[in-house]
Each structure stands twice: as structure tokens, then as C-alpha cells.
Amino acid sequence: MDSSLGVYVHIPFCTRVCPYCDFAVEAVASRGSKAGDWRASEDLYVAGVLAELALRAPTFRGRSLASLYFGGGTPSLLRPDSLARIREAVEAAFSPGSEKVEVTLEVNPSSVEREHLPGFRTEAGVTRLSLGVQSFDDSLLKALGRAHTGDACRRTLAAAREAGFANLSLDLMFAALHQTPAMLEADLAEALAFGPEHISCYELVFEAPTPFGRAAAAGRMNPYPEEGSARMVERIEERLVASGYRRYELTNYARPGYEAVHNRRYWQRRTVLGLGVGAHSTDPASPGRPHGARHANPRVRQSWMDAIGAGHWPIGEEEILDRGVAMAEACFLSLRCEEGLDEAAFRAEFGVSPRAEFGAAIDGFLDGGLLEASGDGRLKLSRSGRMLADTVCAEFV
Ligand code: SF4
Structure with missing residues (x-):
């Protein structure tokens, strides 16, 4: 029985909202231009996170802390002492397990963040930085509406190493707007030259409620051609694997030993346990909820603050998982990962084998070469299955 816990803290502030972003975010003035206003927002928000932690910790009592993840938004807009207060409170509520707790901070490349990098490590106790590079190409960054430049990425990466961070992850985007295969090659080469421990590669998605999504729906923007995007996925795998990274999950590559502890959860x-505006939680199994539940906090800061201020846990959405949903998720989430689906573990959890439950889909994919059965009782995506992973995973839903 797993008694560990990951804590996710959502910080919704960004200096501007990118036109493709569908996260719970809000634009705030940069620290330099309206320092007083920003400081008040930051302090209020941190107080809200601490209050929510106090409200919700009893549900997770007794669990040992495995990971703490500051995501957003742009959590690196917070001061190191603000992050330290949250980390200390989380560690006081849940004692660390035997392994060292992974503390990740998402960072955007800018001079504000660079200044704070030493403090993020020494004062806030961050052990891992996830840098939202996306690309080193200024024309692509501009078209994506990002606030930073390629040069800011280079300087932030160098500053992160100088500050003593030994575990760096880079986010890169592919199949984005006017990006060509040559531009992707250049981004991969430049990322590899920095030697990060971890690289995540995401395709640009046109989410319906965003400006890009609306433009795509109106025919003013076009998603990347499928074939071109598939070739990029193939090329990313070839290049990163040849450079010593393992594709341990469909969009994530790591040097051995640097797989993201929190993301894997x-x-x-x-x-x-998710804290803050729009944060998602996966609650453990409990009486009447043998497969656990999922919760999402409200995405509007004021609604979340009002509920916290009144001493209520601000539930935005709740889903109590039934056996069917839990079985489907066990299949497709495992298949996303290098280890694949452990048939014995599935049987131990659900009392039935995955082939008994999803026989037609599994047999079809085995026959079609999209799935492979390994000698140790696992089902894994084949190379062609990884190219069509969405199609395979959708069959289990
Ligand atoms: S910086 Fe990241 S979180 Fe903030 S708006 Fe842009 S994509 Fe969204």
C-alpha cells in the first residue's frame, strides 16, 4: 500500500498570458513596475495556500512527502522567502519519506528569475528547476506570444548552473506555427549543448477557449500537419535517445536517475494534494470510495480566496472514480510509460486481467504491431504504437 504523497502548489501569476495557454493564470504587473501591488498579491496568495494546506492536510495525514512541485503560471515570480514559507509548512504537515524530497520549481527565462536563482536553491530549498524554454528561436517565441527571447533562455540556463542546480529540466515545443524541421534541429542541438538532466517535448495544442483556439476555429490559424508533427516526434526520440536520454514517458526524456519524481506520480x-487556484488533487481510496477521487479547485482566484477565507475547502469539481474509470486509467497511463502495463499488478488491484477486460482492444493492437508483450508480463507500446499513442490510449477510455 502506497503511503507517500506528492504536493502540487499552483501559482497563477504570469507577466502576460500567452495566447495558447489554457492554464488557470492571470497577468500581473512585473515586480519592477508596480512593486507594492504585486507584493500585496503575493503575500495574500501565499497566506491562502497556507490556509488551504491547514484545511486539507488532515485528509492526507500520515503520508510521507515524496515530492513538492511549484507549478503555474509562473511560480518563479514569487520571492524565495515566499516559496520557503510554503515548503516549510508542507514539510511540517507531512514528514519526508526515506528518499530526499524532490522540490521542483517552474521557471520562466527572465532577469527577475535569474536574480532569484541562488535564493531558490539555498533559501527555498528547490532541488530541481523546470525551465519553460519552448524554443531558442526568437521568431517562434514571438509568434507564440512568449515574453522571453532565446538569449534570455541561454542566460537563465547558465545562471541556473552557476547557482548550483544539478537537476535541470527544459520544456521544448514542437509542431508549432512556422517551425520547420531545421528549426527543431537547432533547438534540440542547443538544448543538448546545455546538457540538461531532463527534457520535456510538447506539441502546440490549440485549446478551444484560448485566442489561438478561437483563431483556429475561425480558420485564421492552422494546426501543424499531422505527418510533419509525427516526423518531429520520431526525430526528437532519435536525437535524444542517441544523446543518452531515455524516453521514460511519451513526452518526457531523462538521463538515467533523473526521471521526474512528481510527474511520475x-x-x-x-x-x-493540489493547493491553490485551479489545482488538481487525486485523493486516496477511502470507505465508500475504493478507487479514490479527483478534485479541482476553482480557477478564479477570488472564488478560491473567498472559500479559504471562510474556512471551507474550495471544491470546484469533484469526480469519484468508479472501477471502470480506474481500470481504463490504469491501462492508458501505464502504456504512456516505458515500463508499460504490468498485467499481474493490474490483476492484483482489480481482480481481473487487463486482457479479460480489454481483450478486443489489446488483441487488435498486438496483431497490428502497436503493442508488444514483453517476457516479464508487461504490455508496452511498440515504436509504431508510440507514434499512434493517442489512438491506442483512446481505446481504453
Ligand atoms: S508563461 Fe506559461 S503559464 Fe504563463 S501564460 Fe504563458 S504558457 Fe501560460
């Missing part, structure tokens, strides 16, 4: 369906 989601694919492994382990318990996560």
Missing part, C-alpha cells in the same frame, strides 16, 4: 495514479 500522475502516470502511476499515486496520491497528490
